[in-house]
Amino acid sequence: MKKRDKKVFKRKDLNISNIEITHVDDFLDDAITHERRAEKKPAGKSKISSKSNLNLVRGRIMELYSNYKCLVKIDNEELVCHIGGRLKQYDLDTRNILAVGDWVKIDISAKRRIEEIEERKNTLYRYTEDSFQKKIVVAANLDNVVILTSCKQPALNFGMVDRLLCATLLADINPVICINKTDLADDLESLRNEAEFYLTTGFKVLFCSALEQKGIVELQEALKNQDSVFVGHSGVGKSSLINALQPGLNLKEGDVSDYTGKGMHTTSRSRIIGWEFGGNLIDTPGIKTLTLHEEMKDEIKYVFPGMAELGKECYYPNCSHIHETDCAVKTALNAGNYDINRYESYCRIMESFTGVDYE
Numbered sequence: 001m002k003k004r005d006k007k008v009f010k011r012k013d014l015n016i017s018n019i020e021i022t023h024v025d026d027f028l029d030d031a032i033t034h035e036r037r038a039e040k041k042p043a044g045k046s047k048i049s050s051k052s053n054l055n056l057v058r059g060r061i062m063e064l065y066s067n068y069k070c071l072v073k074i075d076n077e078e079l080v081c082h083i084g085g086r087l088k089q090y091d092l093d094t095r096n097i098l099a100v101g102d103w104v105k106i107d108i109s110a111k112r113r114i115e116e117i118e119e120r121k122n123t124l125y126r127y128t129e130d131s132f133q134k135k136i137v138v139a140a141n142l143d144n145v146v147i148l149t150s151c152k153q154p155a156l157n158f159g160m161v162d163r164l165l166c167a168t169l170l171a172d173i174n175p176v177i178c179i180n181k182t183d184l185a186d187d188l189e190s191l192r193n194e195a196e197f198y199l200t201t202g203f204k205v206l207f208c209s210a211l212e213q214k215g216i217v218e219l220q221e222a223l224k225n226q227d228s229v230f231v232g233h234s235g236v237g238k239s240s241l242i243n244a245l246q247p248g249l250n251l252k253e254g255d256v257s258d259y260t261g262k263g264m265h266t267t268s269r270s271r272i273i274g275w276e277f278g279g280n281l282i283d284t285p286g287i288k289t290l291t292l293h294e295e296m297k298d299e300i301k302y303v304f305p306g307m308a309e310l311g312k313e314c315y316y317p318n319c320s321h322i323h324e325t326d327c328a329v330k331t332a333l334n335a336g337n338y339d340i341n342r343y344e345s346y347c348r349i350m351e352s353f354t355g356v357d358y359e
């Protein structure tokens with residue numbers, strides 16, 4: 001690939017949409033992957049105001065109104081709070097000191113000031129699409145990313161599922177793959193066969209139809225008492241499915257892009273909404289896709305479905321499974337023991353980082 005083509009190619013390929021997620025627990029069974037991720041992941045330090053002797057109560061950020069003003073849920077009450085002046089000093093250069101989902105400690109005696117932000121168990125970021133790939137926090141402390149895709153309209157794209165799976169796993173969040181619009185499928189059986197790969201590599205795959213109210217109970221069961229975000233291309237049925245999960249929720253219909261950017265500022269912020277069946281929806285209007293960051297390139301092989309386990313047998317410990325000889329993934333591929341479509345999808349993801357075509 002010519003150098004001047006590289007940027008365009010990269011940008012195009014780094015755009016990810018449609019996310020579905022599966023069981024994190026299954027994934028964690030993979031010791032190597034788990035280890036590598038643990039090694040890599042620096043824990044987000046908790047941020048504490050230097051004041052002492054305050055009577056602090058614990059709460060969770062439900063919605064951000066501005067950089068320094070937010071809605072916090074304390075027990076069953078929601079209060080508008082402000083961030084303490086001293087805390088602001090921690091992140092003067094970022095606008096993301098607080099995120100929806102953050103657990104905080106608040107001084108409710110005076111002006112409801114947030115004095116402490118607890119360490120996050122994970123943070124879901126998206127990245128700007130320019131070459132700087134600036135990090136933007138979507139939400140913190142999540143349990144699931146529901147990678148939503150549809151059988152048709154738009155067409156099912158497992159390559160996109162793979163990208164979103166990688167992005168979710170690298171964020172240390174459990175993916176749940178959910179395939180909507182089964183009512184439109186011409187050949188549901190062959191779709192199920194293709195999805196079988198994800199089941200056998202330890203992920204949860206759910207089929208549903210928001211239109212026909214199918215698979216809704218199963219999805220509720222998977223998300224119950226946990227905090228979940230839905231990711232997927234425009235039109236796959238995120239809003240419809242969320243409304244089917246909780247009738248009466250009446251989410252603001254239509255994503256930001258459906259309105260050619262109109263109302264962008266008021267609708268693109270995340271917020272937390274409680275499910276009646278237990279747990280929370282992290283509503284992210286206008287945020288439909290997750291992207292992979294350039295820095296994640298070397299980690300993809302450890303999270304790509306089915307690869308970490310096979311990769312233990314490769315001659316080189318850091319084998320990319322692309323150009324090396326004595327590669328267990330390629331051996332499995334040639335023996336028909338690793339899905340060729342998924343391998344090609346892996347190569348496409350890797351190409352999108354390097355701009356090199358691997359044969």
Ligand SMILES: Nc1nc2c(ncn2[C@@H]2O[C@H](COP(=O)(O)OP(=O)(O)O)[C@@H](O)[C@H]2O)c(=O)[nH]1
Pocket residue numbers: 180181182183184208209210211212232233234235236237238239240241254255
């Ligand atoms: N046939 C069919 N259409 C659906 C289903 N779910 C959603 N849709 C339709 O797909 C379109 C996009 O749905 P929407 O929920 O707005 O998608 P979003 O952009 O992901 O939020 C709408 O016209 C919905 O009526 C489904 O299960 N089956």
Ligand SMILES: [Mg+2]
Pocket residue numbers: 238239240253254255
């Ligand atoms: Mg929508």
Ligand SMILES: [Zn+2]
Pocket residue numbers: 311314315319320321322324326327328329330
């Ligand atoms: Zn290999």
